[in-house]
Amino acid sequence: MTDAIDLLFCEVRTVAALGVVAAAALAVAWFVAPVIGILAFAIGFFALAGISISRCARRYESARVAHHQPARI
Numbered sequence: 001m002t003d004a005i006d007l008l009f010c011e012v013r014t015v016a017a018l019g020v021v022a023a024a025a026l027a028v029a030w031f032v033a034p035v036i037g038i039l040a041f042a043i044g045f046f047a048l049a050g051i052s053i054s055r056c057a058r059r060y061e062s063a064r065v066a067h068h069q070p071a072r073i
Helices: 002-032 034-068
Strands: none
Touching: 002 034
């Protein structure tokens, strides 16, 4: 259960960070070139989200594997 809670908090932190970055990028892009900016924002947002979520999943998986390994002498 603890692993699931850690994964949830990792996801929440990831989404919060992406929201801040996305808001700043969209504000800048809207004034520079709206169409190109929105496309770049969408591509960048989903790329960052994929990278961040996969990082959280790797962290969760390594914790799960370490938890189930027998102790070494």
